[in-house]
Amino acid sequence: MNIEEKLFLVRYNTDAESHLKIISQEVCKKCEDKPCTYICPAQVYRWSCDILTVSYEGCLECGxxxxxxxxxxxxxxxxxGGFGVSYKFG
Ligand code: SF4
Ligand code: SF4
Incomplete structure (x- = not known):
């Protein structure tokens, strides 16, 4: 099973409020490598039109x-409490 197939099995109870926040978009503009856009396994962070978007709904809470x-x-x-990702074990 590849990573996309595994991610498809993950279930979420999405909160209306984001638990991830960018403190300053100005800092992101100056950030050369933007590691958040390639380290996140769920591709939550994307750089588009000079702004960092955060699709917190897909967060796996890996940290x-x-x-x-x-x-x-x-x-x-x-x-x-009660929101976020649900993992199925076994
Ligand atoms: S682009 Fe990502 S890694 Fe760079 S400052 Fe912004 S949040 Fe941090
Ligand atoms: S905690 Fe969420 S947003 Fe951060 S890297 Fe993990 S999956 Fe991505």
Whole structure:
């Protein structure tokens, strides 16, 4: 099973409020490599038309983006209780 097939099996209870926030879009404009756009396994972050978009609905809560931003420009927290990703084990 490839990663796309595995991701298809993931289920979410999406919150109306994002648990991921970009602190400053101006900082993103100056960020040369934009590691968040390639480190996230769910491709939550995309650079388009000079703005960083955050599709928080697809977040797997792996925490990688917390550590990849060289400017600590991502405000990260878990979704509120009862919301977010559901994993099926076994
Ligand atoms: S790594 Fe940080 S500063 Fe760079 S584009 Fe992503 S959120 Fe913005
Ligand atoms: S926590 Fe993981 S899945 Fe969620 S946005 Fe960050 S890198 Fe992507």
């Amino acid at each position: 990688s983006c917390r550590f990849c931003c060289p400017f600590e420009n991502i405000s990260w927290k878990y979704p509120r």
